[in-house]
Amino acid sequence: MDSTDTVRYDPESETYTARHAQGGGRTAVHSVVEAVAAATDSEPTAMEPLYETLDPHALDWLCGRGGERGRTSPGTVVSFRFEGCAVSVHADGRAVVSKRGDRP
Structure with missing residues (x-):
């Protein structure tokens, strides 16, 4: 699946x-990698491994796999920088990425 099929850009x-x-089988890690790849116009395989920035298992545990919510508060947000982008992963199933460098 091409990331353009799963990532939406908000020009505003x-x-x-x-x-x-x-x-489904898509995890928070999948969402982060696809959104950052779209934001940086990169292939996911050309980016540094996400595990060099944070523990991907911890991210998936905190933010769930969609149907596995309930581990954390629905308002839980994990924010970090990856590939020069500001990334916020929300427990409601969203990964939001900004190239501007501030928190999305």
């Missing part, structure tokens, strides 16, 4: 948003 906020599917 200048952010890229990807969602992990409710109850």
Whole structure:
């Protein structure tokens, strides 16, 4: 699946948003990688591994896999920088990426 099929760009906020599917196999990590790849116009395989920035298992545990919510508060947000972008992963299933460098 091409990331352009799963990532939406909002020109007003200048952010890229990807969602992990409710109850599907897509994780928060998938959403982050696809949204950052779209924001930086890069192939996911050309980016540094996400595990060099943070623990991907912890990210998936905190933000769930869509249907596995309930581990954390619905308002939980994990924010970090990756590939020169500001990334915020929300427990409601959104990964929001901004190239501007501020928090999306």
